[in-house]
Amino acid sequence: MDNSFPVFESDCHSLLRRHLTRDIFDTLRDCITGSGYTFLQAIQSGIVNQDSSIGVYAGDAESYQLFSELFTPIIADYHGFSTADTHLSHLDPSALKVQNPDPENRYILSTRIRVGRNIDGMPLGPAVSRYQRRVIEEQVVAAVSNLTGKLSGTYFPLSGMDEETQHRLIEDHFLFKEGDRFLDAAGLNRDWPDGRGIFHNTDKTFLLWVNEEDQLRIISMQPGGDIKTVFSRLMTAVSEIEKSIPFLYDQRLGYLTSCPTNLGTAMRASVHIRLPKLAVKRTEMKQITDTYHLQIRGIHGEHSEDESGIYDISNGRRLGVTEVECVQDMYDGVVALIKREEEL
Numbered sequence: 001m002d003n004s005f006p007v008f009e010s011d012c013h014s015l016l017r018r019h020l021t022r023d024i025f026d027t028l029r030d031c032i033t034g035s036g037y038t039f040l041q042a043i044q045s046g047i048v049n050q051d052s053s054i055g056v057y058a059g060d061a062e063s064y065q066l067f068s069e070l071f072t073p074i075i076a077d078y079h080g081f082s083t084a085d086t087h088l089s090h091l092d093p094s095a096l097k098v099q100n101p102d103p104e105n106r107y108i109l110s111t112r113i114r115v116g117r118n119i120d121g122m123p124l125g126p127a128v129s130r131y132q133r134r135v136i137e138e139q140v141v142a143a144v145s146n147l148t149g150k151l152s153g154t155y156f157p158l159s160g161m162d163e164e165t166q167h168r169l170i171e172d173h174f175l176f177k178e179g180d181r182f183l184d185a186a187g188l189n190r191d192w193p194d195g196r197g198i199f200h201n202t203d204k205t206f207l208l209w210v211n212e213e214d215q216l217r218i219i220s221m222q223p224g225g226d227i228k229t230v231f232s233r234l235m236t237a238v239s240e241i242e243k244s245i246p247f248l249y250d251q252r253l254g255y256l257t258s259c260p261t262n263l264g265t266a267m268r269a270s271v272h273i274r275l276p277k278l279a280v281k282r283t284e285m286k287q288i289t290d291t292y293h294l295q296i297r298g299i300h301g302e303h304s305e306d307e308s309g310i311y312d313i314s315n316g317r318r319l320g321v322t323e324v325e326c327v328q329d330m331y332d333g334v335v336a337l338i339k340r341e342e343e344l
């Protein structure tokens with residue numbers, strides 16, 4: 001790995017580029033955490049992928065402390081979260097003020113809410129060893145095998161899964177894609193597909209990804225716009241799993257994740273929504289999504305393009321807001337989008 005100050009292309013607009021001064025680089029260049037994760041590894045993804053929006057990954061809880069001269073301004077910039085702020089968690093679905101924003105199923109195709117979780121005492125994915133990854137997989141599989149009723153299901157390891165099944169699960173939005181270049185450069189795809197897998201219940205409304213970007217991605221989803229049911233199911237699943245797995249949580253930064261964009265709640269609450277009239281008025285659509293702190297993605301996951309007027313609309317705020325507020329943001333924004341779509 002090159003030890004000199006990275007070269008950034010003129011069209012690189014990442015937060016890494018914005019906040020990495022020569023002084024910070026010189027101070028942190030030789031720093032290495034207890035799990036053996038180096039500063040150069042932490043910034044590698046943003047150097048290899050000059051189109052990164054952020055460009056850094058943490059290898060463990062310690063990365064957030066040891067590399068804080070770079071991570072803290074990036075977190076402040078991305079989340080608007082200063083060193084004086086503290087994250088608070090609120091996981092109670094009864095606090096949510098939502099109804100189905102689209103009871104006749106005219107706009108919303110599906111609703112999905114996920115949280116990222118990592119295991120206390122383990123390095124994060126970029127620094128985990130092959131052995132540790134397998135231990136994590138075993139721990140998670142043991143935890144989900146205790147689930148009963150509608151949450152009970154089956155674990156499918158990625159190793160040995162036939163290509164057809166894998167492809168179908170990805171196309172149907174249930175499984176993560178393979179070979180993401182941002183994750184790849186961060187070391188998150190090492191030993192692929194060893195230790196990775198997906199658990200889901202029979203009707204695929206509760207799913208769990210193992211050892212992808214985070215050790216656990218806990219997911220609740222279903223067709224239509226019944227946001228409260230999706231959130232309630234997720235919260236039940238999370239508290240059940242937490243009975244046997246201690247999650248990595250920081251008093252100030254909330255749930256710790258490998259990518260700083262997911263800190264805090266580590267939650268992304270989204271709908272896939274068809275908005276054909278607003279689709280041709282993108283500026284207006286953007287004004288609404290900005291007002292409600294929402295992010296627009298394509299429907300095949302992050303970095304995918306939008307498709308025929310169908311969008312993935314989700315909360316943009318994750319740190320310094322509670323889980324209930326994340327979902328409330330998404331709900332309020334979706335109500336506003338549907339209202340405008342109907343006016344047009």
Ligand code: ADP
Nearest residue numbers: 110111112173268270271272299300301302312
């Ligand atoms: P994540 O949400 O886990 O950060 P992605 O944006 O890559 O990551 O999405 C993962 C998968 O979840 C993709 O296949 C995406 O299409 C699917 N997905 C996201 N939101 C929804 C939704 N509301 N309904 C159905 N599938 C969804």
Ligand code: CIR
Nearest residue numbers: 052053054055056182259261
């Ligand atoms: C980037 O910097 O653009 C990528 N590392 C992705 C950042 C946000 N996405 C994510 O964590 N899933």
